[in-house]
Amino acid sequence: MPSAYGASAYIPIAIFVAVATGFALFTLVFSSLIHSEKYNKVKLEPYECGIEPTTDARDRYSIRYYLVAMLFVIFDVETVFMFPWAVIFNKLLLFGLIEMMVFIFILVVGYYYAWQKGALDWV
Amino acid sequence: MPPGVSLSDFYYILPELVLTGGALLVLIADVLLPKERRAALAWVTLLALGATAAALVPFANTHVEVAHGLLAVDRFSLFFKILFLLAAAITVLMSIRYLETEGAASPGEYYFLILCATLGMMIMAGGIDLITIMIGLETMAVSFYILAGYIKPNQRSNEAAVKYFLLGAFSLGILLYGMSLMYGLSGTTNLRVMASAFVGQEKDPRLMLAVILVVAGVGFKIAAVPFHMWAPDVYEGAPTPVTAFLSVGSKAASFAMLIRIFVEGMPSMSADWRLLFYVLSILTMTAGNIAAVTQSNVKRMLAYSSIAHAGYLLMGIVAGTARGITATLIYLMIYSFMQLGAFAVITLLRRKDVVGDELKDFSGLAFRNPFAAFAMLLFMLSLGGIPPTAGFMGKFWLFSAAIDAHYYGLAVIGVLNSAISLYYYVRIVVFMYLKKETSGSDPVITPALALVLGVTVMATLVLGVYPQLLFRVADVSARTLGVAGITAAIR
Amino acid sequence: MVTLNHYLILSAILFAIGTAGVFVRRNLITILLSIEIMLNAVNLTFVAFGRALGSADGQIIVFFVMTVAAAEAAVGLAIVISLFRHKESLNPDSFASLKW
Numbered sequence: 001m002p003s004a005y006g007a008s009a010y011i012p013i014a015i016f017v018a019v020a021t022g023f024a025l026f027t028l029v030f031s032s033l034i035h036s037e038k039y040n041k042v043k044l045e046p047y048e049c050g051i052e053p054t055t056d057a058r059d060r061y062s063i064r065y066y067l068v069a070m071l072f073v074i075f076d077v078e079t080v081f082m083f084p085w086a087v088i089f090n091k092l093l094l095f096g097l098i099e100m101m102v103f104i105f106i107l108v109v110g111y112y113y114a115w116q117k118g119a120l121d122w123v
Numbered sequence: 124m125p126p127g128v129s130l131s132d133f134y135y136i137l138p139e140l141v142l143t144g145g146a147l148l149v150l151i152a153d154v155l156l157p158k159e160r161r162a163a164l165a166w167v168t169l170l171a172l173g174a175t176a177a178a179l180v181p182f183a184n185t186h187v188e189v190a191h192g193l194l195a196v197d198r199f200s201l202f203f204k205i206l207f208l209l210a211a212a213i214t215v216l217m218s219i220r221y222l223e224t225e226g227a228a229s230p231g232e233y234y235f236l237i238l239c240a241t242l243g244m245m246i247m248a249g250g251i252d253l254i255t256i257m258i259g260l261e262t263m264a265v266s267f268y269i270l271a272g273y274i275k276p277n278q279r280s281n282e283a284a285v286k287y288f289l290l291g292a293f294s295l296g297i298l299l300y301g302m303s304l305m306y307g308l309s310g311t312t313n314l315r316v317m318a319s320a321f322v323g324q325e326k327d328p329r330l331m332l333a334v335i336l337v338v339a340g341v342g343f344k345i346a347a348v349p350f351h352m353w354a355p356d357v358y359e360g361a362p363t364p365v366t367a368f369l370s371v372g373s374k375a376a377s378f379a380m381l382i383r384i385f386v387e388g389m390p391s392m393s394a395d396w397r398l399l400f401y402v403l404s405i406l407t408m409t410a411g412n413i414a415a416v417t418q419s420n421v422k423r424m425l426a427y428s429s430i431a432h433a434g435y436l437l438m439g440i441v442a443g444t445a446r447g448i449t450a451t452l453i454y455l456m457i458y459s460f461m462q463l464g465a466f467a468v469i470t471l472l473r474r475k476d477v478v479g480d481e482l483k484d485f486s487g488l489a490f491r492n493p494f495a496a497f498a499m500l501l502f503m504l505s506l507g508g509i510p511p512t513a514g515f516m517g518k519f520w521l522f523s524a525a526i527d528a529h530y531y532g533l534a535v536i537g538v539l540n541s542a543i544s545l546y547y548y549v550r551i552v553v554f555m556y557l558k559k560e561t562s563g564s565d566p567v568i569t570p571a572l573a574l575v576l577g578v579t580v581m582a583t584l585v586l587g588v589y590p591q592l593l594f595r596v597a598d599v600s601a602r603t604l605g606v607a608g609i610t611a612a613i614r
Numbered sequence: 615m616v617t618l619n620h621y622l623i624l625s626a627i628l629f630a631i632g633t634a635g636v637f638v639r640r641n642l643i644t645i646l647l648s649i650e651i652m653l654n655a656v657n658l659t660f661v662a663f664g665r666a667l668g669s670a671d672g673q674i675i676v677f678f679v680m681t682v683a684a685a686e687a688a689v690g691l692a693i694v695i696s697l698f699r700h701k702e703s704l705n706p707d708s709f710a711s712l713k714w
Contacts, residue, residue, distance in 0.1 A: 007615070066695060070688040077684035080677050095128070109147050116154040117229070254675050261682045265689050272693050281697040288690050289645060293636050295686075296652030299679060300629055303656050307622075307663030312671045 067119060078107060128190065135189045135196045138178040138204065139245055145171025146238035153231020161230055165219045168234040172212045172241070179204055186603060192313045194249040202600035203248035203379045206456055207372055211241040213463045213578065214368040216571040217470050221364050224473055225274050233273060237368065240266035244376035251387060253302045253312040256380055260298075260344070263376060264291050267369055271361040283360025290343060290353040298340025304333035305388070314388035322391045334392055337384060338399045344377035345433045347403045348410040355414075358426030363473065363480070366422060367466035370429045371459045378436060378455060382448060385440070386604050393443055401441045404533065408434025408540045415547050422480040424547055425465060428506060431544060432458055438521050438537060442528035448601040450524040453593055454517035457505075457586055461514055464579030465502040468495055471566045471576075485551055486558035492566050496555045498576045503548040505583045508541045513586035520594075621662035628655035640705050642694050646687065653683045 046053055085092070085100055092099070114120065133140070149167055156163065179201060186197045194200075214237060222230050243263030250256035268291060272284025306312055308330050309320035324330050342350040358366045385396050411431030418424035436458075439451030471492075472479030489496035505514030518541060525534040568576070586593055628651055635648025657676045664672020 066691060070691055073684050074688050077681050080680055084677075106143075106147065109150060113150050113154060254671075254678055257675070257682070258678055261685070265682075265685055268686075268689050268693060272696060275696055278697075278700045281693070281700055284693045285642065285697050288686075288693050289636075289642070289649075292646075292649045292686050292690065293652070295682075296629075296632065296649055296656065299653065299656040300659065303659035303663065306660060306672060306675070307667070310667045310669060312675060 064122060071114060071119065075107065075111065078103075132190045135182070135185070135187060136194065138175050138182075139242060141178045142171060142175045142238060142242050142245065145174060146235050146242065149231055149238060150235045153229055153235070156231075162219070162223075164231050164234050165215055168215050168238060169212055171238060172208050172215070176205070176208050179208075188251065188315075192315065193252045193255045194246070195251045196249060198600040198603045199382075200245075200249040200379075202452060202456075202596065203375060204245050206375055206459055207241050207244045207248070210368060210371045210375070210459050210463060211237055213467070213575050214364050214372075216575045217367060217463075217467050218362075218364040219571050220569050221362060221470050221473060225362070233270070236266040236270050236273075239263075240270070240368070240372065244372055244379075247376045248379040248383075250380070251314045251383060253306060253314070256383065257299065257302070259376075260380065261295070263373060264295070267291075267365070267373060270365045271357055271369070273365065274362055279360040280362065281360075283357045286353050287357040287361075294340050294343030294350070297336050297343070301333045301336030301338075301340055304329055304336070308333065314383060317388050318390055321389055325391055325394075330392065331395060334389065334395050335399065338396060338403070341377060341381045341384070342403060345374055345381065345436075346430050347433050347437065348407040348430065351407070351411070351430045351433075354430055355423050355426040358429070359420060359423045359480075363422065363466055363470045366426075367463050367470075370426070370466075371462050374429070374433065374436075375455045375459065378440075378451065381440065382451070382604065386443075386448065397441050397443050400437050401530070401533065404434050404437035404441055405536055406434070407431065407437065408537065412540050412543045416543065418547070419482050420480055421469060421482055421485065421551065422466075424482075425462070425469075428544065428547070429462065431540065432462075432506075434540070435518065435521055435537060438525045438530070438533055441530060441533065442524045444524065444528050445598075445601050446527055447524040448604065449594070449598045450517075450520035452597040452601055453520050453590070456593060456597070457513040457517040457583075460579045460582040460586070461502045461505040461512075464498060464576060464583065465506070467572060467575045467579065468499045468502070471495055471568065471572055474566070482551065482554055485554045488555040488566075490559075492568070495566060495568065495576070498580050499555060500552050501580055501583055503551055505587070507545045507548040509545075511584075511587045513583045513590070516587055516590045618662055618666040621658060625655040625658040625662065628652075628658065642697075642705075646690055646694070650683060650687065653679060 081103065082100070085096060089096055145168070149164055149171065152164060152167055153161060182196055182201060184198075188195050215234065218230075218233065218237075222233060240263045243259045243261070243266065246255055246259030246262065248259075250259050268284055268288045271287045272281050274280040305317065308324065308327065309317040311317055311320060321330065339350060343353075346354040358370060361369065385393070389396065408431045411427050411429075411434060415424050415427035415431065418427060432454075436451050436454055439447040439449075439454070441447070442450075469480050472484050472488075485499070488499070501512060505512035508514045508518040510516075518537070522534045522537050525531075525537065632648045632650075632652030632655060635651065636645050639645055639648060657679055660672040660676050660679070662672075664670065664676075
């Protein structure tokens with residue numbers, strides 16, 4: 001086993017964890033010491049990336065959301081094959097390009113079918 | 124082109140490429156064709172299967188490994204590919220009227236999935252590498268998960284899909300864990316390289332664990348007791364043509380995978396896996412037959428009968444000789460015809476509002492439709508193993524292979540089980556020929572269904588009287604494997 | 615020192631957790647998650663062996679297992695949702711129109 005597997009390899013990680021935790025704790029404690037204790041309605045609202053919240057966050061999602069999520073999962077995971085392909089693309093040349101085109105063509109056929117069947121319509 | 128890959132690799136997988144192209148064509152045609160012309164998709168599907176069969180012709184005598192030993196193109200895979208294509212074509216012919224009765228929305232999806240499942244099976248039969256076997260298996264299994272639940276408004280179909288999916292995914296986990304251990308202990312994913320790597324490791328407990336896990340995973344796929352609990356529910360709930368294809372194609376493909384993994388990949392461990400399959404074989408045929416006796420639903424009864432048949436088929440594997448493998452191949456082919464035929468008769472009885480799979484739906488069939496009743500009679504006798512049908516020939520070879528390998532007890536249990544099975548096969552015949560009361564309208568035989576019944580009846584009769592050709596083909600196919608390795612390990 | 619055996623023991627534990635989850639839990643989604651845990655245990659074994667053996671095969675097969683797991687999850691969720699529309703329940707015991 002190479003020495004990179006030894007416990008000493010974890011020292012940078014340990015330092016990183018300690019610094020990150022320390023910084024978070026420090027910010028929380030320090031701001032709680034110096035902040036003013038005035039609350040109003042806007043201050044107590046949940047922060048949603050700057051958009052004003054309209055309803056409660058614990059709502060039921062439409063089942064259509066799952067359909068989109070499922071399609072995303074299927075098409076997303078195909079990138080797993082594109083990363084190794086991209087890394088050695090220079091060695092594969094035209095052959096690799098054609099292979100990937102065939103692969104993507106098959107995906108596109110599936111995508112086209114899903115699209116035409118209305119799987120992407122948010123009715 | 125990268126080193127090690129050549130154009131000839133693509134030439135050797137021509138049948139698979141044709142089938143993939145055909146499947147994509149069906150999917151696109153489903154979108155492009157206007158709704159009223161979509162019935163033509165069945166014929167496009169049959170055309171794709173026919174083109175694939177034609178593409179197999181140049182490889183009748185080939186014996187090569189393709190793409191760094193990922194796939195083997197040999198007689199063994201050829202035998203199974205022919206079986207899969209036949210089964211798929213018969214299933215498509217059975218489906219045409221069934222889908223019309225069910226009012227299924229998009230037949231293109233259905234036929235696409237049938238073609239995908241066939242593609243997966245072909246890859247499984249040719250796979251001599253853990254990666255290809257796993258991909259083939261999943262291409263087949265995922266297609267079947269959807270097909271089992273294809274009739275969406277029907278809750279039974281839905282439940283069948285969920286049960287098949289859960290147990291299928293679970294068994295995949297077990298199988299893959301076993302495979303990961305096989306990989307780790309041999310350092311390769313190629314089964315043939317693995318075989319030599321395992322020599323001398325026979326007593327390694329981790330390898331034993333791998334064997335047990337893979338046996339369990341494969342056991343789920345072939346529905347061997349005690350891994351069979353999904354089969355009756357799925358067979359009963361799934362659309363009848365899908366059940367037919369599932370019980371024939373999926374089982375044959377799983378046996379091909381089993382033979383590849385164990386005979387090609389672990390011949391030196393044969394003492395262990397043959398013992399496991401010995402136990403499974405006895406459990407499977409006995410439990411399957413006893414459970415079948417109590418069923419009143421014909422599809423469910425045939426499910427248990429198909430479980431029992433997995434037990435018979437395992438006898439050839441237990442024997443572990445070239446003769447045993449040959450017998451398994453012969454019986455798989457014969458079993459396909461009689462099983463598909465029996466399900467075709469059930470499809471025939473499907474009418475509006477009547478599922479047609481209860482025992483009482485068969486009562487008086489001989490007076491309503493003598494040809495269908497005669498066909499069913501023949502399939503039942505064949506499944507029970509009565510001469511002069513093909514089923515008798517198949518069983519004869521299996522039992523004699525077991526006796527030949529000195530498994531006398533196994534052969535005796537097999538014969539006793541065949542006797543038990545006659546009870547429930549003959550019961551259907553009694554309903555068809557001796558019960559007078561007839562229910563509902565007469566079943567109509569469409570040309571497609573007539574073709575299916577004609578082919579299966581002919582095959583069941585001809586293979587029972589003249590089995591020499593099938594025997595020779597199966598023998599040559601089995602001998603392309605390195606069976607000698609196991610036989611040497613036994614003695 | 616983290617050796618191959620540590621990884622194998624971890625993956626065996628993960629696999630056992632997943633298997634236990636399939637048998638113990640009474641919710642289809644949780645059972646699905648348990649199966650995913652089993653598949654991840656498999657992935658860990660493959661990668662650990664591949665690293666120890668210095669061969670890339672273990673990693674290649676993991677790519678395919680991941681794809682297969684995603685396809686299975688998508689199909690499985692679709693089937694489960696389709697059944698949920700009939701039953702409004704995710705407890706496998708309530709699906710009894712077929713005997714188990």
